[in-house]
Amino acid sequence: MRSRTYDHPHPVIAAYGTDLMRTSVLDLGDDRFAWVRSPGPAMATPLATPPASVRDLISRLSRDAVRPVLPERVQDGVRYEAPGPVSLAGALLAGDDPARTGAGPLLRGVGRTLRRVHESPVPADVAARPPRGPARLAERLSARSEVGRTARLRTLIDEVLGADRLCRVSTWCEGLMRTEGAPVLLHGGPSLGTLVPDRADPGRGVLFTGEDVTPGPWTFDLGWLLGEILELGVGLRAVRPGTPPPGDLAQALFAGYGRSPVPPAGRAAAVRILTHAYDFAAFAGWHEESLRRSLTLVADLVDSDGAAALTW
Numbered sequence: 001m002r003s004r005t006y007d008h009p010h011p012v013i014a015a016y017g018t019d020l021m022r023t024s025v026l027d028l029g030d031d032r033f034a035w036v037r038s039p040g041p042a043m044a045t046p047l048a049t050p051p052a053s054v055r056d057l058i059s060r061l062s063r064d065a066v067r068p069v070l071p072e073r074v075q076d077g078v079r080y081e082a083p084g085p086v087s088l089a090g091a092l093l094a095g096d097d098p099a100r101t102g103a104g105p106l107l108r109g110v111g112r113t114l115r116r117v118h119e120s121p122v123p124a125d126v127a128a129r130p131p132r133g134p135a136r137l138a139e140r141l142s143a144r145s146e147v148g149r150t151a152r153l154r155t156l157i158d159e160v161l162g163a164d165r166l167c168r169v170s171t172w173c174e175g176l177m178r179t180e181g182a183p184v185l186l187h188g189g190p191s192l193g194t195l196v197p198d199r200a201d202p203g204r205g206v207l208f209t210g211e212d213v214t215p216g217p218w219t220f221d222l223g224w225l226l227g228e229i230l231e232l233g234v235g236l237r238a239v240r241p242g243t244p245p246p247g248d249l250a251q252a253l254f255a256g257y258g259r260s261p262v263p264p265a266g267r268a269a270a271v272r273i274l275t276h277a278y279d280f281a282a283f284a285g286w287h288e289e290s291l292r293r294s295l296t297l298v299a300d301l302v303d304s305d306g307a308a309a310l311t312w
Contacts, residue, residue: 010034013085020283025085031199033085035208038077042283046076050210053123057185058209061116066109066195068187068209080111080208088205089192092232098244103204104252107229110195110207111256114221118184122215129214130177131188133224137275138177140282141170153281153291160295165302169274172267179215187312188212190225192232222257223268226250226309231273238293247312257297258300266306270298 013033014025019042026034037047049071050058058068071078086094091101098104142145146154157166189212197205233246254261277294280287300308 018279018283020279027085027225028081031083033082033196035080035082035196036074036077037080037208037211038075040283044076046074047071047078047212049073050213051123051125053125053212054213057120057123058117061113061120064109064112064116064152065204066113067206068113069206070210071208077167078211080206082206082208083198083200084196084197084205085199086285087193088195088197089228089232091197092236093193095240098249100202102197102204103249105203106195106197106205107249107252108256109204110179110190110225111222111253111258114190114209114218117187117209118218118221120185122185126213127186127215128179130179131186131214131216131220133189133210133269133275134173134176137271137278138170138173140259140278141166141173149281150278153277153287154287156291157277157295160292161299163300165299168302169270173271173274176216176220176268176271184215185246185284186212186214186216186218186223188214188216190221192225192228217264218259219262219264221267222253222261223265223309225253226261226265227269227272227276229253230269230297230309231276234293234297235290238290245312250309250312254256261310263304263306263310266301267303268306269309270301273298273301 010026010028012024013027017023017040019040021043022038022040024036026036028034039047055070058070061068069080069082071080088101088103088106092098094101187209190207194208197207229246229249236243273294277291281291
């Protein structure tokens with residue numbers, strides 16, 4: 001059902017979220033859509049917008065099939081314009097054929113776009129900001145006690161991962177938070193949920209960019225997105241046995257980037273998957289079967305030192 005927001009005259013065609021983050025999609029007409037992301041009740045601070053230095057760098061990148069789009073401030077949230085109303089994650093979760101969604105060409109385009117971001121100089125005013133995702137996970141892992149669903153998750157982590165594996169993931173997480181001497185400018189949080197296909201041309205689209213820009217190793221961005229691809233692929237194949245394996249999408253991402261996958265990307269993927277498990281349990285709900293699948297995937301990545309993510 002369509003509704004209207006109090007603050008905006010355009011119809012809201014989708015609204016969803018968790019206690020951490022809320023998203024509304026507005027129909028602007030003429031195949032243009034506004035995506036408004038705002039903090040949920042569990043987020044104490046406004047969403048970030050990039051400094052002018054980052055805006056200048058991103059806006060000057062050459063155009064490709066996937067364009068990085070920058071946010072505008074809307075109260076304590078941000079607003080992006082996109083050529084479609086559904087993210088790639090949303091389309092795949094809904095059961096759309098990956099070929100029809102343009103998933104392969106989109107991820108090749110994302111790889112090319114991330115490469116151009118990484119080849120940009122790191123502005124001084126973002127040089128000391130660690131990625132938000134690993135920082136959030138590190139805070140969880142260092143907590144002396146948990147309550148509610150996160151306490152249940154910690155029990156499940158102890159069962160599936162055990163102390164030694166969890167210690168290794170924690171070490172990888174801490175490594176991703178170190179920004180000194182980092183060689184490239186990172187997107188900082190590329191996601192299938194912020195990759196929006198063009199409704200008229202699904203092989204093209206936009207990637208929301210700017211909230212998490214930070215310095216770090218190139219394997220962070222590739223591994224972060226790789227973790228989402230693997231987790232989503234494993235989850236979809238569990239409930240829809242005919243779903244293609246995630247390897248084609250992962251290969252498209254690295255092919256677009258122009259480098260072969262390496263174990264550090266698999267380690268970043270493990271950090272991403274465990275971060276999502278904590279975020280889901282803390283801010284969304286409890287689904288033990290899917291959480292157990294995700295933790296089992298993390299265990300495989302730890303046991304292989306990240307290499308399991310590269311075999312697909």
